């Protein structure tokens with residue numbers, strides 16, 4: 001996994017070390033544990049996926065995190081990226097719209113002895129204003145349009161990374177907040193993520 005991350009341009013030793021110490025097998029369904037050493041997304045519950053580790057690592061590197069940062073993750077899934085973040089920064093809040101995934105993430109993180117991550121059930125398109133401000137925000141699902149309100153929840157100079165754009169044409173973009181507004185700084189890569197879906201989970205989310 002570390003080799004795959006290096007190939008993807010990740011050189012930050014703290015991120016490479018986090019990849020080494022976080023046991024990915026704890027964050028995937030039991031029948032997918034044999035796949036955890038492949039640098040590929042893996043299906044989890046509710047029709048979602050845990051992302052490709054090298055891509056998560058490259059996104060974390062682009063956020064230029066420091067050890068005393070407070071970070072918001074939108075789209076917890078089963079908690080793998082949150083576990084990586086827990087090793088890189090002081091405090092993590094992460095929001096997930098499916099209660100079942102949030103509960104799994106809490107269990108997985110606790111089983112790893114991680115105690116600086118708080119998992120909240122909610123709609124991440126609104127951010128998580130009650131715990132703002134954040135030094136950085138990472139969105140793990142693709143938004144057709146970036147929720148501009150997130151700029152108000154970042155400190156001045158805070159960074160946000162998100163896959164943005166329509167299915168088939170998503171780009172991972174990096175923004176910087178200034179006076180509550182988000183300004184695009186650069187583009188990292190093209191990707192394919194599960195969609196960022198506003199509102200509460202409902203029957204329309206259930207696979208037939």
Ligand code: SAH
Nearest residue numbers: 050051075077081096097123124140196197
């Ligand atoms: N961070 C995870 C990736 C999970 S996939 C990992 O490291 O493996 C993206 C997640 O975003 C899914 O679990 C999906 O349910 C969630 N999601 C989608 N729209 C959301 C929203 N509006 N608010 C919160 N979570 C959302």
